[in-house]
Amino acid sequence: TQLLEQSPQFLSIQEGENLTVYCNSSSVFSSLQWYRQEPGEGPVLLVTVVTGGEVKKLKRLTFQFGDARKDSSLHITAAQPGDTGLYLCAGAQGAAGNKLTFGGGTRVLVKP
C-alpha cells in the first residue's frame, strides 16, 4: 500500500484539454515534489513545494500544496503531446531529507 495515493492512475486526453492529477495522504510531509518520468528514463524533478497552501506555476503547469501539507495537485492547462509521461508525487518527512516516499504515479497520454 502506497503512503501517497495518486489519482487517477491513467489519463488520456486530447491536445488542448486541461487535466488535474491528485496526490493524497493521511501523513504530513515537510515538502512534496513532483516528477515526470518518460519510458526508459529516470524521474526528472518538476517542482518542490514546502509551505502549506503554496501554489507554484511552471509555464502551463500549476502545483498546489494542501494547507495541512498532506495533499497536492498538479494542473496542466492546454496539454500538449510533449506533456505525455508518468507523473509522480513524492513526499519527504522531517529530518529524512530527500528519503522520498513516492506515489504510484499517474500515466498521462496527450493525443494530438
Place this chain on the structure above:
Amino acid sequence: GAGVSQSPRYKVAKRGQDVALRCDPISGHVSLFWYQQALGQGPEFLTYFQNEAQLDKSGLPSDRFFAERPEGSVSTLKIQRTQQEDSAVYLCASSLGDRGRGELFFGEGSRLTVL
C-alpha cells in the same frame, strides 16, 4: 560525468544467479540513493549513503540485497540468488547536500529481469 550513470541498462538473470548493478553519481555529490521501481509502480526507497557511510538500509527487502559505496563515489547494488520478484528497474539518484538535501538527480535505471 554530466549526469548519473547506471550500468548495465538491461540485465537478464536466471533465478538463483547473483547480479551487480553499478551507479556513477554526479561528481561531488554527497548523497546517493537506490530505489526499486516495479512495473507500473512508483519508485520505492532501498538505501541511502552519505559519502561512504550507509546511513539507512531500511528499504532493502531481504538480506540477499547488499549495497556499498566504498570510496564515497561509485556505488554497487548486489542481489544474491535472484528471485523472480526481484524483477524491476533499479534507480540510482544523487544530490549535492548531505541527507539528500538539494535537487535529486536520477539515473536512467537498470532494468533487471529474472527468468
